Amino acid sequence: MYETIAFYTFAISTTILFLITVMSKNVLYAMTALASGMVMISGFFFLLGADFLGVVQLIVYVGAVMALYGFAMMFFDATRDIKEKHQNPALVFLLGGLMALMFVVIFSAPIIGDNVQALYPIVEGVGNAQAVGMVLFTKYLVPFEVAALMLLVAMIAGIILAGKKMDYSLTTSEAADEEINVEEKLQADIEREKGEA
Amino acid sequence: MLEIGVNHYLILSGILFSIGFMGVLRRKNLLMLFFATEVMLNAVNIAFAAIGNYYGDLSGQMFAFFVIAVAASEVAVGLGLLIVLYKKYGSLDLDVISSMKG
Amino acid sequence: METLVYIALFSPFVGSLFAGLLFGNSPRKMFTGWVASALIFVTFVSSVTLAYHVATVGAIHVQMMDWISAGDLSIPFGFVIDQISVTMMVVVSLVSTIVHIYATGYMDHDKSYNRFFAYLSAFVFAMMILIMSDNFAGLFIGWEGVGVCSWLLVGFWYHKADRPFEENPSISPSWAANEAFIMNRVADLGMLVGIFLIYWNIGSLQYDVVFDAMPHLADGILVSIAIALFIGAMGKSAQFPLHTWLTDAMEGPTPVSALIHAATMVTAGVFLVIRANPLYSLEAVHGVSMFIASLGTFVAFYAATMALIARDIKRIVALSTLSQLGYMFAAAGLGAYWIALFHLAAHAFFKALLFLGAGNVMHAMDDELDIFKMGGLKNAMRGSYIYMGIASFALAGLPIMAGFYSKDAIIETAFNEGTYIIWGMLVITAGMTAFYSFRQVFFSFHGEKRYEALGFHPHDMYKYVLIAMAPLAALAISFGWFMGYYKDFIYGLNETVQYEMSHTTHHWAWLLGSIVIALALTGIFLAWKKYAGEGENAWKRDEKFEASFIYKLLENQYYVPKFYDQFIVQPYTIASAKFWEFDKKTVDGTVDDLGKACLNIGDTSRGMQNGNLSSYLNWMGVGAMIIVIIAVISSVIG
Numbered sequence: 005m006y007e008t009i010a011f012y013t014f015a016i017s018t019t020i021l022f023l024i025t026v027m028s029k030n031v032l033y034a035m036t037a038l039a040s041g042m043v044m045i046s047g048f049f050f051l052l053g054a055d056f057l058g059v060v061q062l063i064v065y066v067g068a069v070m071a072l073y074g075f076a077m078m079f080f081d082a083t084r085d086i087k088e089k090h091q092n093p094a095l096v097f098l099l100g101g102l103m104a105l106m107f108v109v110i111f112s113a114p115i116i117g118d119n120v121q122a123l124y125p126i127v128e129g130v131g132n133a134q135a136v137g138m139v140l141f142t143k144y145l146v147p148f149e150v151a152a153l154m155l156l157v158a159m160i161a162g163i164i165l166a167g168k169k170m171d172y173s174l175t176t177s178e179a180a181d182e183e184i185n186v187e188e189k190l191q192a193d194i195e196r197e198k199g200e201a
Numbered sequence: 202m203l204e205i206g207v208n209h210y211l212i213l214s215g216i217l218f219s220i221g222f223m224g225v226l227r228r229k230n231l232l233m234l235f236f237a238t239e240v241m242l243n244a245v246n247i248a249f250a251a252i253g254n255y256y257g258d259l260s261g262q263m264f265a266f267f268v269i270a271v272a273a274s275e276v277a278v279g280l281g282l283l284i285v286l287y288k289k290y291g292s293l294d295l296d297v298i299s300s301m302k303g
Numbered sequence: 304m305e306t307l308v309y310i311a312l313f314s315p316f317v318g319s320l321f322a323g324l325l326f327g328n329s330p331r332k333m334f335t336g337w338v339a340s341a342l343i344f345v346t347f348v349s350s351v352t353l354a355y356h357v358a359t360v361g362a363i364h365v366q367m368m369d370w371i372s373a374g375d376l377s378i379p380f381g382f383v384i385d386q387i388s389v390t391m392m393v394v395v396s397l398v399s400t401i402v403h404i405y406a407t408g409y410m411d412h413d414k415s416y417n418r419f420f421a422y423l424s425a426f427v428f429a430m431m432i433l434i435m436s437d438n439f440a441g442l443f444i445g446w447e448g449v450g451v452c453s454w455l456l457v458g459f460w461y462h463k464a465d466r467p468f469e470e471n472p473s474i475s476p477s478w479a480a481n482e483a484f485i486m487n488r489v490a491d492l493g494m495l496v497g498i499f500l501i502y503w504n505i506g507s508l509q510y511d512v513v514f515d516a517m518p519h520l521a522d523g524i525l526v527s528i529a530i531a532l533f534i535g536a537m538g539k540s541a542q543f544p545l546h547t548w549l550t551d552a553m554e555g556p557t558p559v560s561a562l563i564h565a566a567t568m569v570t571a572g573v574f575l576v577i578r579a580n581p582l583y584s585l586e587a588v589h590g591v592s593m594f595i596a597s598l599g600t601f602v603a604f605y606a607a608t609m610a611l612i613a614r615d616i617k618r619i620v621a622l623s624t625l626s627q628l629g630y631m632f633a634a635a636g637l638g639a640y641w642i643a644l645f646h647l648a649a650h651a652f653f654k655a656l657l658f659l660g661a662g663n664v665m666h667a668m669d670d671e672l673d674i675f676k677m678g679g680l681k682n683a684m685r686g687s688y689i690y691m692g693i694a695s696f697a698l699a700g701l702p703i704m705a706g707f708y709s710k711d712a713i714i715e716t717a718f719n720e721g722t723y724i725i726w727g728m729l730v731i732t733a734g735m736t737a738f739y740s741f742r743q744v745f746f747s748f749h750g751e752k753r754y755e756a757l758g759f760h761p762h763d764m765y766k767y768v769l770i771a772m773a774p775l776a777a778l779a780i781s782f783g784w785f786m787g788y789y790k791d792f793i794y795g796l797n798e799t800v801q802y803e804m805s806h807t808t809h810h811w812a813w814l815l816g817s818i819v820i821a822l823a824l825t826g827i828f829l830a831w832k833k834y835a836g837e838g839e840n841a842w843k844r845d846e847k848f849e850a851s852f853i854y855k856l857l858e859n860q861y862y863v864p865k866f867y868d869q870f871i872v873q874p875y876t877i878a879s880a881k882f883w884e885f886d887k888k889t890v891d892g893t894v895d896d897l898g899k900a901c902l903n904i905g906d907t908s909r910g911m912q913n914g915n916l917s918s919y920l921n922w923m924g925v926g927a928m929i930i931v932i933i934a935v936i937s938s939v940i941g
Binding site: 007015018023031042053057061072088089090097103106108135136144147163166 | 204205208209210211212213214215216217218219220221222223224226227228229230232233235236237239240243246247250251253254257258259260262263265266267269270271272273274275276277278280281282283284285287293294296
Binding site: 095103107109 | 921925928938
């Protein structure tokens with residue numbers, strides 16, 4: 005009974021929150037709704053007995069990723085409403101609706117899982133985190149290490165991409181930019197002098 | 202309806218995925234596109250966890266775990282790129298930054 | 304002996320490759336002709352050795368390799384050298400050797416000299432395969448091979464322009480080549496059907512297997528096979544109604560006419576009937592055999608009538624070939640296979656000689672073919688005159704000559720079988736043969752020197768060419784003397800080729816021979832009287848006769864070519880034009896529309912590639928949707 009109530013609560017809240025994320029014109033609202041939605045998602049993981057995953061969701065997504073978005077947003081003008089030209093909004097809703105309908109149709113059919121043998125069954129008598137650790141560091145050790153490497157690469161990439169001096173364009177030659185900057189400064193100086201005069 | 206089975210989770214996951222999908226189609230702002238992608242990834246994670254639970258198998262959780270890892274690195278690199286783009290164009294609107302004239 | 308078989312078979316091929324591959328593109332080189340001739344001579348020597356071997360030891364059967372092997376179908380590339388094939392081999396290689404040597408002289412001013420020898424030797428190779436093969440598939444390959452070579456050689460002077468039918472009944476070399484090829488294709492369909500029938504019912508194409516199994520087949524099947532094979536033979540041997548190509552094929556160079564359209568290829572049909580003698584001598588196909596004999600007789604008579612008034616020197620010889628082929632079919636149809644084969648050999652010698660002589664005359668007269676413009680050439684061209692005389696005597700069937708023995712035997716056979724109508728027609732045809740062949744000789748070599756007024760300066764062929772023709776002349780005279788030996792030789796093959804005259808026939812043989820000789824002499828005398836005179840006895844054109852119906856009928860070849868033109872060629876042309884229209888609109892149209900549709904789709908969908916990531920995403924979404932929908936539908940259905 006509690007499970008049912010919890011499920012519907014989480015389901016309705018995530019749906020609404022994500023709809024806000026997708027529809028909102030304000031980046032801050034969208035981001036906030038997304039973060040809240042992530043928290044609600046972790047609720048499902050707890051419901052499904054995947055405690056460790058729920059915690060990871062909270063820490064990585066809500067903690068790290070959303071913080072990253074938050075920092076990134078500081079580079080952009082977040083207070084301004086986003087103006088988007090929507091050429092054919094009807095088509096978008098139609099496609100989205102149709103896709104949802106399809107998924108509902110597919111998943112309403114009962115899943116037949118009699119013949120499925122669990123490859124890595126949940127070990128009885130140990131906590132979820134422990135069980136996850138046992139599988140993760142035995143069967144999934146190599147993917148785990150690769151993921152670690154990938155995260156490292158991503159970190160370096162992020163630093164390099166975002167950490168360059170903000171005044172310089174990465175895509176054009178720096179020397180040319182330098183010249184432009186000098187000219188601009190000169191222009192600005194001339195104008196200032198004119199103003200003073 | 203009251204008894205929550207794996208179908209419920211899957212349907213929910215489908216709906217959330219469709220919401221994300223709609224966002225991808227609809228949004229012109231790159232940052233918002235990233236948000237929509239996150240929504241889709243999360244929807245899939247629910248499905249993984251639910252199916253893993255249904256089969257009594259930890260593989261579902263493992264996949265969700267790796268998805269989170271991938272999403273994290275995607276955000277790291279993606280945001281770096283966004284910053285560069287913003288510096289170049291002063292905007293993140295796809296209509297503005299499209300440079301190919303087909 | 305096996306090596307000898309391969310030498311006989313492949314040396315013409317080597318000659319062809321030598322002339323074609325090594326010197327096909329280079330300018331005229333005299334030695335290509337000599338090399339090709341020498342290689343053909345090698346074939347001749349091997350053939351004679353093989354003939355001796357067959358006579359003393361017996362037939363040779365060799366298998367070179369497995370050729371076609373698919374499922375139940377197994378056709379080895381094998382050769383059989385028995386009495387029939389060795390006879391043909393000797394005849395073909397001898398005539399080919401002489402024609403090759405002749406051609407070195409005849410073609411020496413032609414710029415495509417090397418090409419000519421490549422084709423000519425290739426023809427001999429194909430003919431050898433046709434003759435020597437031990438199965439119907441190999442025979443068919445050779446059959447088609449000689450057809451192709453014939454096409455290439457008839458159309459050798461492909462650059463000559465078309466002329467209207469009234470001026471030149473064979474229009475142009477390329478036209479004649481196409482006519483010959485297409486008409487043979489029609490007949491080859493019959494041949495193929497025959498081969499398929501054999502394979503269906505017997506499961507093999509080997510001669511020995513097939514002929515052993517034949518007596519056990521149902522009558523209807525045997526008759527169908529016999530008819531189908533004979534249709535093939537009719538095409539290659541130019542029997543009515545597929546005969547028009549042979550006279551038109553005279554557009555080719557004269558050595559070609561001598562070799563292919565007189566001595567060898569056209570006899571392939573007769574060869575097929577003789578080769579299939581165990582089939583044609585069965586009781587069940589007696590009707591077909593009778594039909595062959597009747598058709599042969601009819602063609603003999605029919606061609607001879609046309610030859611009576613023909614003006615084109617090569618056409619006369621071609622028509623006489625047609626007529627003699629009729630004789631051969633008559634003999635084969637009546638069951639006297641060995642007599643047919645003997646006449647085939649004898650005919651090859653004297654007809655090749657006749658053609659080469661005619662070629663000399665043409666050469667002397669700057670390719671003039673009209674005998675009305677010749678006359679009195681005997682002093683200018685003594686050698687050719689003697690050769691033409693010998694060949695015509697042989698053709699007319701005068702005693703001692705080769706034609707006397709072989710043709711007389713055929714006429715006797717007709718009498719022996721009690722088919723008196725055939726006999727009568729053959730006798731009359733023999734008289735006509737004598738008349739028209741000497742008409743041609745007298746026209747060209749006797750009488751007024753009409754050419755002088757037209758400004759020709761005739762000269763005889765090279766000495767060595769005339770000497771090379773001597774063996775043919777010798778055989779045209781003497782070949783008949785060996786008839787008895789030949790009979791003993793071929794009787795070793797099997798029982799069905801054996802044919803003996805009855806006692807009664809033997810008794811009356813002298814009378815029958817006398818009738819034929821008397822008619823032939825009358826024919827010669829008439830020709831002499833009419834055409835050989837000089838001065839006031841000289842021949843004059845008879846305008847009244849030329850305006851008569853009979854003359855017109857014969858001149859227009861009984862209107863058969865006209866008939867074909869009116870009722871087959873022209874409707875076919877119209878139909879083809881219509882089909883072409885249809886093809887252009889429907890088939891081409893479909894393809895064009897497909898192309899246009901692709902263009903239009905590309906043009907329209909170019910809008911998708913607008914460089915905007917958002918619209919790309921939208922399109923991707925549409926694609927994803929389609930995939931999901933397909934997945935749903937397939938899961939519902941499956």
